[in-house]
Amino acid sequence: MRAIAVLLVLASLGWAQAPAGRLFPNQADPEAGRKLWSANCTICHGEQGKGGRGSDLTKGTYRHGSTDDDLHRAMTKGIPGTEMPGFPLSAIESMQLLAYVRALGRSALPEPVGGNADRGQAIFFADGGCVGCHRVGAQGGHKGPDLSDVGARLVPAALMASLVRPDESVSPQNYYVRLVLKDGRPITGRRMNEDSYSVQIVDEQDRLLGVMKDELKSYELVKKSAMPSYEGKLTQSQLADLVAYLASLKGAR
Secondary structure, eight states: OHHHHHHHHHHHHHHHHSOGGGSOGGGOOHHHHHHHHHHHTHHHHOTTSOOSSSOOOTTSOOTTOOSHHHHHHHHHHOOTTSSOOOOOOOHHHHHHHHHHHHHHHGGGSOOOOSOOHHHHHHHHHTTTOGGGTOEETTEEOSSSOOOTTHHHHSOHHHHHHHHHOTTSOOOGGGOEEEEEETTSOEEEEEEEEEOSSEEEEEETTSOEEEEEGGGEEEEEEEOSOSSOOOBTTBOHHHHHHHHHHHHTOOOOO
């Protein structure tokens, strides 16, 4: 029982220090985020987030990094050399405030409305090249996450953000790794599984590889997305069509 108690204490410490977007997604309600924003952020960034003493956060681009980890660090630790202080937020509060900042940034994105799912399916399997990395049902590759039920997990605005700002929120299960073997050969791929002795990845050729850690010269975990942005590569109409198709993917019953 004492060992279990120690594990629970360590786990609670880890939860308290974890980046915001990783925890309690059901509690990221907009009203809680708005209250935290009004209490802590409006004096510099303005009520609407358009800036003042602080930068404009409605454009969705940030000077000191755009990942969840970057924003979480800025909110809780501050930004050295600037007027941005760190705030003593709990894990839930930091997640709620991060969700609100993301919502401000998405106001600059194209509205994901009026799309046609059939046209979006054609883009996914042809012009967009999505099927080379992602699976839907039994079709597609393994280099990116399975999208068979993505419409049940993400709202259209989040789907649009994932297409034009793929680095914005990357789940740990979708991190990439850069490996260098002791003989100098590099290997890059999406991390599928890892333990104390080995790591399994899907490489650039869509092959599942297992590598023993004692065979490695270096190991780098990449917390950004390997997916390119489709901003400027697809028209707003095509993006809306692709979002409509992705939103229709609810997975098997």
